[in-house]
Amino acid sequence: MPDLTNRAVLEHNFLFHGLPAPSIDAIARLAHRKTYEKGVQIFNQGDDGDALYGVASGRVRIFTADDKGHEVSLNVLGPGDTFGEIALLDGLPRTASAAASEPSKLVIIPRSQFVEHLERDSGLAMHLMKLLCERLRWVSDLIEESSFLAGPARVAKRLSILVETYGRPLPGSGTELVISQAELGQFLGISRQIINQYLRSWCEHGWVELKRGRIVVYDIDAIRDVAANS
Numbered sequence: 001m002p003d004l005t006n007r008a009v010l011e012h013n014f015l016f017h018g019l020p021a022p023s024i025d026a027i028a029r030l031a032h033r034k035t036y037e038k039g040v041q042i043f044n045q046g047d048d049g050d051a052l053y054g055v056a057s058g059r060v061r062i063f064t065a066d067d068k069g070h071e072v073s074l075n076v077l078g079p080g081d082t083f084g085e086i087a088l089l090d091g092l093p094r095t096a097s098a099a100a101s102e103p104s105k106l107v108i109i110p111r112s113q114f115v116e117h118l119e120r121d122s123g124l125a126m127h128l129m130k131l132l133c134e135r136l137r138w139v140s141d142l143i144e145e146s147s148f149l150a151g152p153a154r155v156a157k158r159l160s161i162l163v164e165t166y167g168r169p170l171p172g173s174g175t176e177l178v179i180s181q182a183e184l185g186q187f188l189g190i191s192r193q194i195i196n197q198y199l200r201s202w203c204e205h206g207w208v209e210l211k212r213g214r215i216v217v218y219d220i221d222a223i224r225d226v227a228a229n230s
Contacts, residue, residue, distance in 0.1 A: 004079050006031045009054035009107045012080030019123060027124070030113045036100040045097045049087020050111045055079050058104025059178070063186070064096050073186035076101065076179060078166055085131055088114060154188050155198050156226035163217050174209070174216045181210070202226075 006028040010016040016024055033056065036042060042053065045064055053060075055077055062075040062083060074096055077083055087094050088111050118124055159177075162184075167175035185195045199215070202208045207219040217223060 003057040003105050005056075006033070006054075006107050009056055009080055009082070016124075016127060019127065023121060023123065026121075027109065027114075027117065030117060031107045031109045034106055034108055036104045036106065038100055038102050040100050042098040042100065042106070043084075043094055045095065046093045049084065049091055049094055051084060052082060052088045052109040052111070052114055053084045053098070054082040054107040054109075056105040056107050059101040060098055060104060060106075061101045061183075062096050062098050071186065072189060073183060076162075076166065076183065085128065087111075089128065151190060151194060152198050153227045155184070155190065155195060156223045158184070158187055159215070159217065160220060160224050160227060163220055163223075167217070170216065174218045175220065177215045177217065178213065179215060180213045181215075184215070 004012065007024055010024050010027055011019075016027065031054075036058070042060065057079055060077045060081075060083065061073055062077065063071050063073045065071045075083075083098060084094070086092075088109075091111065118128070162177055162179065163175050166179075167177055169175055181195045181199065182192045185192045188195075199208055199210055202223070203210060205219075205222065207217070207222045209216040209218065
């Protein structure tokens with residue numbers, strides 16, 4: 001699959017969806033590109049918030065770590081996704097770290113130039129407000145998962161969200177997620193062994209299929225029922 005253009009990265013994501021073409025082109029002209037090899041850190045938690053990033057190709061993992069170096073994955077982003085919005089807007093240190101999960105090309109918009117443009121474009125400001133509201137809802141979901149849902153329901157809910165957001169429909173039937181059981185466990189703070197137990201049980205029902213570094217979901221309604229009926 002060819003790399004997305006700067007413009008395609010911007011218009012692919014709902015952050016800029018609906019803006020007039022001249023507005024998207026103006027933002028695209030602020031951007032430059034950089035390539036990251038697998039495992040390379042893009043920025044660290046606590047770094048200055050100096051840019052907005054968009055994924056032209058590859059995958060990026062967003063995560064946090066405690067003082068002992070224990071990491072918790074927060075999200076996995078693919079082509080067309082953007083990240084770093086909070087630090088971009090307030091200029092404060094990054095609230096999480098980002099690293100390339102595979103070789104990735106990123107579109108980078110410097111904060112100084114973006115803020116100047118934002119001051120002149122009220123329509124873009126409204127789009128950013130929508131994004132921040134979406135992120136607040138996402139954090140609320142994480143709190144709900146950690147506080148109220150039992151283990152299987154937490155896994156089922158997160159799996160259904162990932163399918164809706166990043167799933168790739170397969171010919172015939174099924175939706176593929178490019179994520180390992182270990183990465184799914186990091187999302188939720190659950191060991192890989194426990195994740196495997198739940199997924200193996202769902203395999204027996206024919207709801208999912210496990211592949212190397214991938215999960216194929218065949219019955220998303222059954223998975224959603226597990227989350228809803230906990």
